[in-house]
Amino acid sequence: MVVMSSFVNHVTSAYSSCVAKCRRAVAAKASKPTLPSSYTLPEVWAGDPSSMGGTFGAVNQPTAGARFVAPLPVGKKPLQLYSLGTPNGQKVTIMLYECLLDDKFDSWEINIGQLHQFSSGFVDVNPNSKIPALTDADGPGGNNVNVFETGSILLYLAEKTGKFIPTDPVKRIECMNWLMWNMGTAPYLGQFGHFYKYAPVHIEYGVDRYAMEAKRIVDVLDHLLENRQFIVGEEVTIADFAIFPWVVCLLRGYNAGAFLKLDSYTHVKAWCDRMMSRPNVRRGMQHSYGKWDPNK
Template structure:
């Protein structure tokens, strides 16, 4: 006998148990759950993050700035274990009231530090501060910002939508998997058609649009996210995206940025904390296998 269809109650209860991988930390309330200060290092930027796609955006950006010679972009990267709920400590909530990684503390002026949260906002802040990876020409700037925030808007469909229901939900349900598989493939098709027209998403130059999109699209291309999503979604169809992924993955700053705050996989591809370029010594940086 088939299970009865779910009928939502008139008023949803906050005590509802959702199940799944993040059931122990998901709650319908904001704010700190534990009093705990964040560590602070010596560099102008303090990053509190994890090497998920959204976190990797920022570490790639910082490494690219350092690669370009901007010593003022030196940073300390501290790992926030979201599985353990460290994003709900009082220190982290003070930097990001939304309790999501990444969160950045700009201490360029030690007398007046300030927070920047949301990955897209952090990329724009750093691009404007150092005058890199964001054009000043109004039309070119608009194009780059459009593709940057296209990713910010698209990420939830790929992660919280497709990724959750395909890989993390306690049970597989056809409707949400089909719904978000369709949207994820549409997103890839948008990118593929754009990259058939231009070398990079924003145009001829590498910009924050590429830095924002790469950590999300590259793992699908390499088959290293959400179990066998690469096969299930036939990601091999998007050849222009694959070409773009290969080019960006070969950049030294990208290779470094991708392992910062990484706490899974082979030990020599993890860098739980980053405080100087010396921390990369002995680490394996791969251009051909995006994480």
């Protein structure tokens, strides 16, 4: 009992110390300038997502789960893709076409502006409510499987078809390195797009922070591609399919080519030309989805 009492006292003391540190941190932050100047940093966040403004300000909420009941459409083919023509969506359609799976998949548009990703059917496939999501009725052992997150989908299709993933163990590790690198860096490019194009006001700190990171990311690629044709060497892989749409998005989606001086990254530009010379990459970038109205 003495040991237990000592342990409880220790935990209580540690918790109290942590709370005190948090309060001091909040107080220190409160002394900083704020934007807008009327904003005061609270001890506990209780913001209203609907008041955030911007193109996508009211889409997300601090809670997960379905917001309305609507089953997803299901076609006759084994693979069902629920997505949109964003960079993350384009990764998967490029892979499907490059794997010559044209007759193996149906695709359905998930209109994120209309909150389709929060339907009960979509949440059943991807609890994170992000596109793209894939179902395969002919999964391992003949089971129906759900696959979400672009890196997971690309790897799943590569292993299913035996294509666009190196068989050499060392090259495979390098491919996985760059695939995971894209999973980690793409959100920074998305944040650049948010502050540069979609935020309700241009905030110098936000634009500068993510413009710097976007340029650093592209420069990493430029150094990598100086002496190779594709991300992992002379053969195209899922790493190329993952990274390419995001580079294109900086140029076409965010219209930031001049702002970021993308023409100065000559090795990236040459790689983009090589990628766009592939017919199935172009098909994947331009893919049209079947329409779905969850209200019907």
